[in-house]
Amino acid sequence: EYQTELATAKANLHSVIAEAKAMELEVNRVKDLVSKNVVSQSELDVANAKYDALAAKIQAARSAESSAAINLAYTNIKAPFDGVIDRIPYKMGSLINEGTLLTTVSDIKAVNVYFNVSEKEYLEYVKANQETSEHGQVDLYLADGSRFPSKGKIETLEGEFDESTGSIAFRARFLNSDKILKHGSSGTIRLTNVIDSSLLVPQKAVFEIQDKSYVFVVGDSSRVRTRAFIPKTRTGHYYVVESGLEKGEKIVYEGTQSLKEGQVIKTRLVTAE
Structure with a gap:
């Protein structure tokens, strides 16, 4: 429909321009006859008036063509940026209402x-x-x-x-x-938290009682004592200690389930995983 309107507007403009060119020739012919006193001045005035009317029609036809071109351009939907288009659920010829979301x-x-x-x-x-x-x-x-x-x-x-x-x-x-x-x-x-010079305790060595974190600390004569500590955060398989434990203290890494307070154990150093 919009393409037809534009084509009609273009054809009308060309037609009016052709009429104006023909009228221009007529005006020049009448001017020549007036100069020879063959026809009266009034005929020239009539010819000029017709030419002016056609000039006005040309302007109107140009405006109609421009309006039809704008309306046709509105049928081309362009995004303000490059991107990925989603599925379009409508087929050509589908009836949609104003404000309908076509796609994303x-x-x-x-x-x-x-x-x-x-x-x-x-x-x-x-x-x-x-x-x-x-x-x-x-x-x-x-x-x-x-x-x-x-x-x-x-x-x-x-x-x-x-x-x-x-x-x-x-x-x-x-x-x-x-x-x-x-x-x-x-x-x-x-x-990611950046923590410098922190004390880490393996999760495997920690047990909880009433929402508090504990470890077994190995003291003098290899006797174990429970010690509560406050974890600052957890990273991987370790707790970052905020307070309660000191650097250099020995803790029990595994087998905590069978230990009792004050029990003497045989220890060996291991490397935590």
């Missing part, structure tokens, strides 16, 4: 990843990265367990915790040059 185009050269962390994890991260907490780097592990090749940069975090979940939301941006990430993808974010 996603710019996935760089992707925003949203994730939430608990208040405890947030505080641990901020304390360990006080200078870079708002713009630190994070790792993304995909649904298959593989690590996404590019590191993400934390861009923003919300100003308050969600009272219903006790968590706070972060947003990190990842460059996605290989277009691996898609809109709606899922994965796991890993925040």
Whole structure:
């Protein structure tokens, strides 16, 4: 329909231009006759008036052609950026209403990843990265367990915790040059805390009583005593000790289930896995 309207407008413009050219020749002919006193001036005035009317029609025809071209251009949908287009559920000729969503185009050269962390994890991260907490780097592990090749940069975090979940939301941006990430993808974010000169305790050596963490410390005469300690965080198979244990102390690595307070044991040094 819009193509037909444009074609009709073009044809009408060409027709009016042709009429105007013919009228221009007529005006010149009448001018010559008037100069020879063959016809009166009034005939020339009539010819000029007809020519002016055709000139106005040309302007109107040009406007009609321009309007038809604009309407036709509106039928070509262009995205303001390059991206990946989603499925289009409509076939050619389908009836749709104004405001109907045709499809979705996603710019996935760089992707925003949203994730939430608990208040405890947030505080641990901020304390360990006080200078870079708002713009630190994070790792993304995909649904298959593989690590996404590019590191993400934390861009923003919300100003308050969600009272219903006790968590706070972060947003990190990842460059996605290989277009691996898609809109709606899922994965796991890993925040990295930099800890210097910390004391680590293997998880295997730790047991819990009423939500407190304990280890068996080997004292004088190889006698074991239970010792509570406060873990700062957990990394891999180890606890990072905040307080309760000192460097150089010996702890029982395995076999804690069968030990009793004050029991004398035979020890040997082992390397934790």
